[in-house]
Amino acid sequence: MAKVNFKTYLGNWQRWGVIILVFLTLETSVLSIEQAQWITPQPSLTLVLAISVLTGWILSKSRLSGAVAHSLAMVLGVTITIWQAATLLTSPESTTRVGQLASDLQSWWQAVTAAEPSQGTIHFAVFLIFFTWIMGYVSTWYVLRRENAWIAVSLSGITILVNLGNLPKQQLDFFFFYTLAALLLIGMTNLAKHYYWFKKHGVIYPNRVGLFFMTLLVCLSLIAGSAAWDTSQGRFERLENVINSKTLWRKDVEKYFGNLLASVPTKQPFFGADDNSTLLFGDSSFDQGNELQFIVITEHPAYWRTRVYDNYSSWGWTSSAISERALKQGLSQLGNGDISKLSEITYEVVPKVTTDMVFTTGEFVSSDIPVSLHTLVPQSFSIDLDIPPPDTSVPPDVASFVQSLTSVRVSTGGVSPEVLQQLLPENLILNSFSASQSVGNEFTSEPSLVNTQPNTVEVTRRLGGNSNMVAVTSAYLLKSDQRYRVTTTISSATPEDLSKAGNNYPAAVTDYYLQLPQSLPARVKSLSETITKEAATPYDKVLTVKSYLSQLQYRLTVKAPPEGMHGVDHFLFIQKTGNCVQFASAMAVMLRSVGIPTRMATGYVPGEYDVTTGGFALTAKERHAWPEVYFPGYGWIGFEATPGVNSEGEVAPVESVAFQGEPIWLDWDSNQWREWLQWQSGLEPQEREEWLAIMGWGEEELEEWMSWLETQEQLDSNIVEQQLKASGATTDSPGKLGLILFFSISGIFVVATLWIVFRRRKKRFAKPDYAATIYYKMCRLASLGRLGPRPYQTPFEYCAGLSLAFPRQAEALDTIVQMYVERRYSSGQEMMLRERRKLQKSWRAVKRSLIKRLFRLKY
Incomplete structure (x- = not known):
């Protein structure tokens, strides 16, 4: 049995490189x-990755078939997984860590199959x-067995992109190191692949060539890594919107994974519309x-609305049934x-959190991203005609319809479809009715339309506007800085308009927005009636209630009301x-x-x-709640119910002039004046005249204030510029740092390359080994065309062989070989200028012939 050379088994430096x-390419994603x-x-x-790479190296060097090697790797991988996962658990006295691991995974699977949020994080581990x-x-196996590095690059790239996509921007530095590795x-x-090819074909491959190649590769990798890092800081919003609008199913997938990873803490702030489905009195x-x-x-x-509520209960607010x-x-x-009196405005929102909430103010018209409109489901009323009117559980218009239907039924003994449609109000839709038809002395409950005696009618409110x-929510989750x-x-x-609006409210509005629970204490209604009894119009009542509430004290932190008591x-x-909220x-x-x-x-x-x-910065401090009142002919108008904050350091909520009837501008500071003037500059002339009439101003006064605004903005700009200069900062975007780094490395690389080329050209004539x-x-060039020297050939024998392939260049080949042999065994004397020129001329002729042979061209 032949003895295995351990050095041969380990491989050369290219393989270990x-x-x-x-390992480093995969480690960047694992470390992130x-x-x-x-x-x-x-x-x-990291330990798991090191063991897996070592396993891949050992199995790739073995003579085992792929199926056997992969099976062994899977068994070892499962063992390592159980070992590492078990170390994360604290085993109770009644079972082992492995037993607890199996129990936790079983509980997780039951939660997943039941579409419930999973508890614990062991399944994620x-x-x-x-x-x-x-x-x-897999990455190590493909690199060593198949000489394919793209599996490792792809797996690590997907991993790091998914991970960094759910992390703050501060973690994006990992992407630079991934690109470099x-x-x-x-x-x-590729260097190792060509090295083995040269070695197999007996081509001399000096180590300094590999070193030069690696130096060049490092420089190019640094440039590409810097460019990739800088690109990762930017956003291609139009492309994002196009992709997201074509993949609306992603939101359902993200919700599924939200349940799957419910116990894994998020690394980016997330504000979801579903989180606001209820509003509690104890919310601080x-x-x-x-x-x-x-x-x-x-x-x-303006006041930026994210959700409205219609259903009041003792503990807070919810929304009735919703359709999307x-x-x-x-x-x-x-x-x-x-x-x-509606004016159309357009604004841009830049989220700094992950969210699906879309800001609205007034009435929504359109958006540049696909959205979902959440509206209340029209109310349906099931009416039992056997109950004598009036039925106080239905709205007045429905009760009037029931009374008319009952009268016709009593007087005529039945109701035809034509009469039923005539009695039905325009804002109601007939869904169905259950009628009894006389058959001898019996009655059958059938939906017959002849000689009907309806006893149950179901109608639905027709909504408009x-x-x-x-x-309004986005069709997909919006990431930080993904503006819309x-x-x-x-x-x-x-x-004045609101005072004259009256109280002729649409039934679709009163169905929902007059709801009060029967358990509401009577003293609340009594107090409301008492303080508004002198108010002549609904608008006056609104101002009266607002004035009464201003006498109460504002407080940031509140407690929920006692159990069973109305908030x-x-x-x-x-x-x-x-x-x-209160x-x-x-x-x-x-x-x-x-x-x-x-x-x-x-x-x-x-x-x-x-x-x-x-733009206007909205922090958590600006999160707010307010009431909106419906005025016929003008829609929903918001009012500020919360009085000014007395606590030092807190800002009282800013209120639009349309929210109240008193001249609050008398107490405005300079910032509030500037905000109002900026808003005025964007109004139509007719609207501006109405506001000037309210303020009691003329056009000249407004122009003076506009001049003051321009002066203040110029002063602010100068102050900011001076502060930036004093601190050494710059107003440029953060991406400029990446560009500076990119061009710096590029410049260094170009200078270094030119210097190397200059040195090589300078020294090649001065050195006695120029002929070599x-x-x-x-x-090397001949080897690419399969005409390289054989190990047993002398230079003259090799020259003779090349002369047979290139007879026209026999003299030039002989010159090159003759000078090479002479200079190799000479005493190191410098080559004469005449000899150098002759050698250059011969090399140019031979090089052209070799290149033509390489590309299969006729020479």
């Missing part, structure tokens, strides 16, 4: 997962461990916090009915302090108590203008 680069710390405690994925093993083994791996694999997350969440770029600062309708980007949602829209544009219509109704009753009569809820309930349709809205106040972004250099070049 490839193995090390495989470990640094993210998705779970605690977490397994040692098992997935990470086994995936790391498979990635390391991946390019080096591809280059090293409003009006506080400095975390930047959104930026709104607009000329019309998809709306493609660019399409308009029309149907504002008879609403007047956007009065029952609850929320929205067009809405806002009301420019004046206080509004507890706030008005016992606690008498609260945050925006104030807005109290105003909505009190107005409903006096017959004014009102709904709860949550979202954000306008925020503070940020000079650096050119020409000879080696000739041998």
